[in-house]
Amino acid sequence: MDSLPINLIIFSGVLLLVLLAATVLQIILSTRQNKNLGLILPAANILFSLTAIFGFANFAGSFSLDVIMTSLMVFFIYNIPTLILLLIYYICRKKIDSKKDIDKMNIQDL
Numbered sequence: 001m002d003s004l005p006i007n008l009i010i011f012s013g014v015l016l017l018v019l020l021a022a023t024v025l026q027i028i029l030s031t032r033q034n035k036n037l038g039l040i041l042p043a044a045n046i047l048f049s050l051t052a053i054f055g056f057a058n059f060a061g062s063f064s065l066d067v068i069m070t071s072l073m074v075f076f077i078y079n080i081p082t083l084i085l086l087l088i089y090y091i092c093r094k095k096i097d098s099k100k101d102i103d104k105m106n107i108q109d110l
Contacts, residue, residue, distance in 0.1 A: 026085050030092035038089040042082045049078035 022041065030038030053071045060067045 045082040
C-alpha cells in the first residue's frame with residue numbers, strides 16, 4: 001500500500017510529460033509551411049473519441065436514451081483536447097498569416 005502515492009506521482013509526471021510533448025508537437029506542426037500538418041493531432045483525437053463512443057455503445061448493447069446521453073457526454077469530454085489543439089493551430093496560423101501580410105506590404109513598398 002505504500003507504493004500507491006509513489007505510483008500516482010510517477011503516473012502524473014508521465015501524463016504531464018505526454019501532454020507537454022503533444023503541445024510542443026502541435027506547435028511545431030502548426031507552424032510548418034503546409035497548413036494541413038497542424039490538423040493531424042486534432043483529427044487523430046476526433047478518431048480516438050469516435051472509437052471510444054462506438055466501443056461504449058457496443059459494450060452497452062442497446063441504444064436507449066441513457067446510452068445516447070452518455071455517448072454524447074463522452075464525445076464532448078474526449079474532444080476537449082481537440083478544441084485545445086485546434087486553438088493552438090489557429091493561434092499559430094494567425095501569426096504566420098499576419099507575418100505573410102507584413103512581408104507582402106514590405107515588398108509592395110519597395
